[in-house]
Amino acid sequence: MRMSTLVVTAITIILFILDQREAKAQQNVRKVRIANIEIDSAYIDAYRTALAEHANVAVQVEPGVLALQAVYDKAHPTKVTVLEVYASEQAYQMHVKSPHFLKYKNGTQKMVKSLQLVEVAPIAIEIKPNFEIGPKS
Amino acid sequence: MRMSTLVVTAITIILFILDQREAKAQQNVRKVRIANIEIDSAYIDAYRTALAEHANVAVQVEPGVLALQAVYDKAHPTKVTVLEVYASEQAYQMHVKSPHFLKYKNGTQKMVKSLQLVEVAPIAIEIKPNFEIGPKS
Numbered sequence: 001m002r003m004s005t006l007v008v009t010a011i012t013i014i015l016f017i018l019d020q021r022e023a024k025a026q027q028n029v030r031k032v033r034i035a036n037i038e039i040d041s042a043y044i045d046a047y048r049t050a051l052a053e054h055a056n057v058a059v060q061v062e063p064g065v066l067a068l069q070a071v072y073d074k075a076h077p078t079k080v081t082v083l084e085v086y087a088s089e090q091a092y093q094m095h096v097k098s099p100h101f102l103k104y105k106n107g108t109q110k111m112v113k114s115l116q117l118v119e120v121a122p123i124a125i126e127i128k129p130n131f132e133i134g135p136k137s
Numbered sequence: 138m139r140m141s142t143l144v145v146t147a148i149t150i151i152l153f154i155l156d157q158r159e160a161k162a163q164q165n166v167r168k169v170r171i172a173n174i175e176i177d178s179a180y181i182d183a184y185r186t187a188l189a190e191h192a193n194v195a196v197q198v199e200p201g202v203l204a205l206q207a208v209y210d211k212a213h214p215t216k217v218t219v220l221e222v223y224a225s226e227q228a229y230q231m232h233v234k235s236p237h238f239l240k241y242k243n244g245t246q247k248m249v250k251s252l253q254l255v256e257v258a259p260i261a262i263e264i265k266p267n268f269e270i271g272p273k274s
Contacts, residue, residue, distance in 0.1 A: 030270055032208055034218060048260045055261035067264040069206075069220060071169055071257035080260065081171060083206060083220055085270065120208035123185045123217065124192035125270040127204040133167055133222065133262040 030066070031086040036116040039078045043111035048072070050111075051080070054104035062098060064091020078113075085125075167203070168223040173253040176215045180248035185209070187248075188217070191241035199235060201228020215250075222262075 039047045055068035064087040073079040086092040095101055176184045192205035201224040210216040223229040232238055 032270075034208065052261040055263040059263035059265055065265075066268050066270075069262050069264070070260040071171065071220070072260055074256045074258055081257065083208070085268075119211045120218065121211055122270050123207040123209055124189040125206050126192040126196035127206070127264060127268065128196055128202075131203050131222075131264065133169075133203075133259050 034118045035082040037080040038114040057100045171255040172219040174217040175251040194237045
């Protein structure tokens with residue numbers, strides 16, 4: 001075997017190993033996102049019901065959907081913000097193919113006027129143990 | 138006692154009872170808010186450290202601070218969003234008088250270019266039990 005062939009082979013192997021390590025590290029990186037959604041005012045209640053049901057099902061049945069928190073602006077109830085936390089990019093890709101997501105997405109398409117997705121990274125995620133936000137809120 | 142005096146007294150008592158009930162109901166209403174913060178780019182790291190410490194202490198020591206979740210926009214790291222959940226308006230008023238809040242507020246004043254506070258109400262708050270966002274995120 002020529003020296004140059006040996007070098008090329010060695011580099012190829014090293015790059016492959018580094019790539020695998022990178023891919024593995026990526027799998028463990030949480031995906032955190034904010035969705036800013038503007039709803040057609042004719043569908044405020046219907047949209048809230050659909051989103052609440054979807055978030056509940058997704059967090060319950062999908063191991064990789066860690067948290068979905070949705071709120072609306074009290075002064076502008078058509079403005080909705082969702083803070084989404086997925087275990088990884090892979091978990092997110094599975095989520096968007098799930099039947100409950102597709103049901104929500106198709107069912108609310110006519111209600112959504114605009115959707116802006118913002119990739120974010122956490123500074124602090126501090127939540128009390130057993131935190132629950134009851135119907136009284 | 139005249140009939141009119143009796144009626145006025147009865148109405149006063151009824152209004153007082155209704156008012157008490159309203160006040161009691163208000164005490165149990167969660168206060169949920171989004172803070173949109175723009176940071177001076179010279180202080181990105183210092184601000185993140187201060188906010189992370191503040192959120193950690195507040196959720197740990199204050200019974201009425203239920204959750205503080207802060208993220209930054211990956212594409213615009215000076216843009217910070219905080220989702221805040223307090224047990225009640227009263228809990229929030231106590232929070233802003235706490236020594237750790239005042240330390241954070243005074244310590245970061247020069248770092249903050251703008252602060253927009255949005256009163257919101259929950260549509261869905263779904264969080265996995267034992268949810269934790271580790272340092273890997």
